[in-house]
Amino acid sequence: xxxxxxxxxxxxxxKAKATTTAxxxxxxxxxxxxLIRYFTVANVLKLIVLLCLCLFIYKKSNQSQQEDNxxxxxxxxxxxxxxxxxxFRLLSESLRPNQKYRIAKVVDITGxxxxxxxxxxxxxxxxxxxxxxxxxxxxxxxxxxxxRYDLKLSKLKSMHDSAAIYMIxxxxxxxxxxxxxxxxxxxxxxxLYIPGKRENLAGLxxxxxxxxxxxLQQAFERFSLSAQLGFSQGQVNLAEMYLSGEYxxxxxxxxxxxxxxxxxxxNKAGVLKYVIVCRQVSYCQEGDLYQELTDAGVNxxxxxxxxxxx
Numbered sequence: 001x002x003x004x005x006x007x008x009x010x011x012x013x014x015k016a017k018a019t020t021t022a023x024x025x026x027x028x029x030x031x032x033x034x035l036i037r038y039f040t041v042a043n044v045l046k047l048i049v050l051l052c053l054c055l056f057i058y059k060k061s062n063q064s065q066q067e068d069n070x071x072x073x074x075x076x077x078x079x080x081x082x083x084x085x086x087x088f089r090l091l092s093e094s095l096r097p098n099q100k101y102r103i104a105k106v107v108d109i110t111g112x113x114x115x116x117x118x119x120x121x122x123x124x125x126x127x128x129x130x131x132x133x134x135x136x137x138x139x140x141x142x143x144x145x146x147x148r149y150d151l152k153l154s155k156l157k158s159m160h161d162s163a164a165i166y167m168i169x170x171x172x173x174x175x176x177x178x179x180x181x182x183x184x185x186x187x188x189x190x191x192l193y194i195p196g197k198r199e200n201l202a203g204l205x206x207x208x209x210x211x212x213x214x215x216l217q218q219a220f221e222r223f224s225l226s227a228q229l230g231f232s233q234g235q236v237n238l239a240e241m242y243l244s245g246e247y248x249x250x251x252x253x254x255x256x257x258x259x260x261x262x263x264x265x266x267n268k269a270g271v272l273k274y275v276i277v278c279r280q281v282s283y284c285q286e287g288d289l290y291q292e293l294t295d296a297g298v299n300x301x302x303x304x305x306x307x308x309x310x
Contacts, residue, residue: 071168075160078114081181082106083138083169085129088122090164098124103132105144105181107270110276111243112153112167117144128168134177150276199223203237216247227258232267235259239270243277250282258284260289266298 061176074082084104089095100145108115120143123129137143159165171181203222209215220241226234239258240250256277262270278284293300 009038041234067167071160071165072168074168074170075153075156075165078109079108079170080106080109081171081174082117083133083171083176083181084165085126085167085169086118087164087166090162091159095122098122100124101126101129103129104149105136107148108272110150110240110273111125111280113276114153114156115272115276116149118147118149119144132176133181134179136179138181139179139183144270150274175271194231196226196229196234199226199229200231200234200237203234207237216241220247227261230265231264232262232270235262235265236267236269236273239273252277256284260292263289263293264296264298266300271300 054173082105084106086102087102088102089100101123102121103119104116105119106144107117111291119138121132121137132138156165160168169176174180174182174184199222203219203226206212206215206222207219212218220238223234223238223241227238235258239255239262241247242258243255244250256274258262259270259274259277263274264270274289276285278286278289290300
């Protein structure tokens with residue numbers, strides 16, 4: 001009897017183990033079926049779409065941060081042809097509902113004064129500004145207003161801080177968003193000798209050669225020689241070095257003198273830059289320049305002034 005009971009106990013234990021093993025197998029099979037049901041094609045596609053969306057948001061965030069960093073860098077050291085994207089609602093209260101955004105272009109830099117031209121077109125959406133550049137509209141005649149706006153760097157920085165300037169782009173080789181900012185100018189080679197032209201070109205080359213220790217000294221010497229030879233663009237470049245204090249001490253009197261010499265040769269940049277500096281100096285009257293230019297027979301066009309010429 002004891003042997004029979006012992007044998008029955010062993011059989012019961014084996015049956016219990018077999019039952020437990022079978023239950024585990026059934027649970028494992030159910031778990032695998034649930035996983036297979038979960039990882040269907042539709043769910044896999046949903047997971048892929050979610051991952052792509054997360055990646056897109058991450059890239060957009062990085063791109064926005066990079067654009068903001070670039071805008072700050074371009075604002076700190078502006079260059080001619082920089083493009084400013086404006087939210088004009090923050091600058092004007094007399095706009096129609098569909099007039100929100102506008103483009104401005106840097107056309108001149110004189111010391112800490114940046115001269116802008118505003119576009120004549122106001123847009124409803126920010127994307128329309130990029131499209132206008134992509135389609136080459138900035139090269140259309142009359143796209144920009146003729147009126148020039150002379151703004152200090154501090155004013156531009158405050159406009160950027162208030163989001164009135166929400167983005168700044170710098171063209172690469174006259175191109176932005178796949179199109180030209182200005183009409184390409186053909187390079188004309190000429191063998192005609194013009195006193196001071198060669199020295200001015202040499203000065204420009206030295207000024208850009210930052211790898212040379214004395215590049216600014218070399219540029220100043222070349223511009224000085226070009227100006228003394230009567231080349232108007234060399235006179236403008238020399239005046240700008242006096243104005244910015246590059247290599248030499250800042251000297252507004254010398255800057256105005258050389259701007260005037262260029263203006264007397266009908267150099268438009270000389271006229272405009274002289275007026276900008278003149279307005280910063282208490283003893284200078286811009287009317288005196290216009291009168292002097294008129295007496296010298298220089299043909300100038302002044303849109304609006306608060307004085308009369310003899």
